[in-house]
Amino acid sequence: MPQFATKHFGAVDYQPESVFEFPAGLPGFEQETRFLPIEQPSSYPVVFLQSLNRPELCFITLPVRVVDPNYRPAIAAEDLQALGVAEDRQPEIGREVLCLAMVSVAEDRGPTANLLAPVVVNLKTRRGVQAIQTGSGYLHQQLLMGASGG
C-alpha cells in the first residue's frame, strides 16, 4: 500500500482508489489535482483534504450538512457534467456525491465555511470539482454555528 507524508498525521498508508481526482484543480490551486480524504475519530466531523503533491497543503473541510442541515446544492450544469452525474437534477448528497465545505479561520473572526462553492466528489468515480454556485444565496464565509462561542 502506498504511503504519503501528511501535514498533520505523519506518514499515512492509503488505498490508491480512495484518492479524489480534481482534473481542473481548485481555484487558487490549479496544479493540485489529487487529494486524499482523511478522517480521524479525534477530529470528527472534520474531513481533511491532503494534497498528494504538496505535503504542507492540507485543507480542512466539513460536510455541508454539518454546517447547514438543510443545505440544498445548486450545482451548475457544467459542473454536473464534469462530475459525471445526471445533469437534469441535483445529485443526492451522501449517496451519489460527497459535498464538503472548505473551512478557513480568520484572525478577527471565528472559523467560517464556504457554502457558496462546495467541493463536490462523485462517490462512484472519486472525481471532483469545486462547484461555484452562482446565485445560490449561500455565503462564501458562513460562520460556523456552535463554533464561535466559548
Added chain:
Amino acid sequence: MLVIRRRCGEAILIGKEIEIQITEIGPTRVKLGILAPQEVPVLRKEVYLTREQNLAAARDLSLERLLELASRLRRPHL
C-alpha cells in the same frame, strides 16, 4: 456605488482601456462583453471569492485549535 442605466448594445468605459458592453438582456440575467488589457484579470466575483477563501483555508491552523473546533461541532445526531 455608481449606478447607471444602459440598454442592450450600449456600453460603459472604465478608464480609457476597459469597456463593458451590454450584449443581451434576459429575464434574470444580462450578458456582458468585456474588453480589457491582457494584464487586467477579469473574473466572475464568485470565482475570485472562492480563490481567496481557498488561499485563506490553506494557511496554518494549529492542530490544537482544529481539534477544539471539531469538538464544538460534534453533535450526537450528525
